[in-house]
Amino acid sequence: MAVTLSISGFSKKQPQLLEMILKRFATREFNPARFESIKAQMMRGWRNSAKDRPISQLFNAMTGILQPNNPPNPVLLEALETISVDELPSFVQAILSELHIDMFVYGDWHKQGAHDIATTLKDALRIHNQKYEESLRPLVMLGRSGSFQKEVDCDQDDSAIVVYYQCEDINPRSIALYSLANHLMSATFFHEIRTKQQLGYMVGTGNMPLNRHPGIVLYVQSPKAAPADLIRSIDEFLNAVYMVLLELNDYQWHSSKKGLWNQISTPDTTLRGRAQRLWVAIGNKDTSFSQREKVLEELKSLTRADMIRFVVNELKPRTANRLIMHSQGKAHVDTAKLELGREIGSIEEFQLRPKDTDLG
Numbered sequence: 570m571a572v573t574l575s576i577s578g579f580s581k582k583q584p585q586l587l588e589m590i591l592k593r594f595a596t597r598e599f600n601p602a603r604f605e606s607i608k609a610q611m612m613r614g615w616r617n618s619a620k621d622r623p624i625s626q627l628f629n630a631m632t633g634i635l636q637p638n639n640p641p642n643p644v645l646l647e648a649l650e651t652i653s654v655d656e657l658p659s660f661v662q663a664i665l666s667e668l669h670i671d672m673f674v675y676g677d678w679h680k681q682g683a684h685d686i687a688t689t690l691k692d693a694l695r696i697h698n699q700k701y702e703e704s705l706r707p708l709v710m711l712g713r714s715g716s717f718q719k720e721v722d723c724d725q726d727d728s729a730i731v732v733y734y735q736c737e738d739i740n741p742r743s744i745a746l747y748s749l750a751n752h753l754m755s756a757t758f759f760h761e762i763r764t765k766q767q768l769g770y771m772v773g774t775g776n777m778p779l780n781r782h783p784g785i786v787l788y789v790q791s792p793k794a795a796p797a798d799l800i801r802s803i804d805e806f807l808n809a810v811y812m813v814l815l816e817l818n819d820y821q822w823h824s825s826k827k828g829l830w831n832q833i834s835t836p837d838t839t840l841r842g843r844a845q846r847l848w849v850a851i852g853n854k855d856t857s858f859s860q861r862e863k864v865l866e867e868l869k870s871l872t873r874a875d876m877i878r879f880v881v882n883e884l885k886p887r888t889a890n891r892l893i894m895h896s897q898g899k900a901h902v903d904t905a906k907l908e909l910g911r912e913i914g915s916i917e918e919f920q921l922r923p924k925d926t927d928l929g
Contacts, residue, residue, distance in 0.1 A: 571704070572664075577841065580677045584686055591693035597658045604654040615646040623721075623729035624771050624790040627894040630721045631731060634913070635709045635779060635892070637920050665696050669703035673851055675844045707924040708780040711735045711890050716910025717919075718893040720796075727769075728898035729790040730799045730907075734884060734891050739781040739927075741863035745871060746879045747783035748864070751776050752829040753876070757813055758787060761806050768794050768802060780925060781853050785884075795904035796895035804886040811880050814873060822873055833865055 576586055618629065619642075633641030640648075672690060674683040711717065723729070736743045755774045763772040769791035777784040787807075789799050817825070837843035850858050883889065895907050913919045 580682075584682075584689065587686065588689060588693075591689070595693060597661060599654050599657045601654045604657070608649065608652070612646060612649055615642045615649070618642040619724070622771070622790060623723040623725050623727055623896045623898065624731065624788055626723045627721055627729055627731045627788075627896060630719070631733060631892065631894045632779070634719065634916055634919065635735075637707055637709065637924075638705075662696070665694055665699065667700045667702050667704075668694060669701060670694070671851055673844070673848050675847065676840060705926045706780055707926045708782060709920055710737065710923050710925055711892060712737075712923060713890055714911070716886075716889060716891050716893060717913055718895065718907060718910045719913040719916075720907070721894060721896050723896040724899070725896075726898050726900045727790050727792050728795050728799065728901050729771075729788070729896045730796045730803070731786055731788045731894040732800070732803055732891055733777060733894070734785045734889065735779070736783040739783070741860065742867040744778075744783045744860075744864045745867035746875070747785055748776055748833070749826065749829055749868060749871060749876060750879060750884070751785050752832075753814065753825055754785075754787075754810060757810075758806060762789055762802060766802060768799065781927075782925065792898070792900060795901035796897055796907040797905050797909075800893065800895070800907055800909055807880075807884050807886050807889075810884065811877050814877050814880065817873070826868065826871070830865060830868060833861060833868070 574590065576583055576590075578586075618626070621629075629641050632639055633644065670690065672687055674686060734747075736747055751774050758774050759772055762768050763770070769789045771788070771790035774785065774787045777786045787803055789803070791799060794802075837846060847858060850856075850860060853860070893907070893910060897904070897906060
């Protein structure tokens with residue numbers, strides 16, 4: 570359980586604003602009418618998420634499976650229904666009994682001013698017999714187990730599929746490899762699946778880092794094809810990716826690397842943007858703020874042979890370790906189901922797999 574408080578504006582008034590917020594928090598007074606209003610709003614939002622596009626529901630379900638502390642919307646909705654305002658004071662007390670605080674002050678500040686704010690924060694949140702411990706954020710590791718697959722009922726006409734590849738480590742070279750693979754595949758995948766085969770209107774690839782582990786996703790939402798047909802087309806594309814790399818001339822290869830380099834190294838244009846980037850780095854334990862430079866250094870050294878080796882070893886469907894999330898649309902109820910890989914029956918049982926808990 571984590572709460573983020575962010576304030577911005579003129580630095581001269583920020584300590585005063587923070588003190589006002591902390592004093593209000595310290596009273597532990599919860600207005601029942603306000604509670605019911607917020608609860609109803611949250612429940613309405615989570616109920617409406619069942620009407621989201623199938624592709625969005627698959628992403629939400631997937632992160633819920635891989636990150637046990639980040640349950641999907643239907644699970645949150647079920648839990649919220651029975652919560653009452655009377656539970657909040659003891660819940661807040663329980664949160665404060667085991668506390669960890671990350672604080673970031675950025676902008677027009679002197680060191681002593683930042684230390685003073687930290688002292689104010691610690692004093693306001695201190696309680697008797699308090700323990701100081703950072704909560705874990707476990708990530709279920711796919712390991713070397715081949716393809717897993719999980720069907721999600723989205724109750725919509727379109728079918729959809731998300732294919733996720735997870736890196737086992739978090740080193741800068743792996744981040745560079747996964748990022749460049751996505752960069753090289755993105756336009757070609759769209760052209761093949763959307764433009765040429767016309768399988769769907771929501772088609773793409775993307776970087777998907779979870780708990781610092783780099784990852785790649787390929788996704789399609791389709792009114793025309795069922796998941797079994799979509800995975801067949803995706804796997805045909807993945808089997809041929811190395812040929813695309815071989816056909817690139819030197820100019821195209823270096824231009825692709827340069828394009829990704831420019832994306833990663835784009836300078837911050839605003840103070841707020843820079844502060845947000847540094848805050849994310851702190852959350853990822855990159856307190857020296859050097860991760861980006863390390864990734865760029867690794868990107869510089871990657872060769873085409875490195876990339877082909879990565880695609881063949883990590884992405885080739887026959888030997889890949891991946892998670893396939895899919896939804897069979899109502900338009901395709903008579904089409905054969907996707908039966909590739911190991912089906913995830915019980916999510917609770919799947920979440921007993923080895924986890925990376927390095928990130929608190």
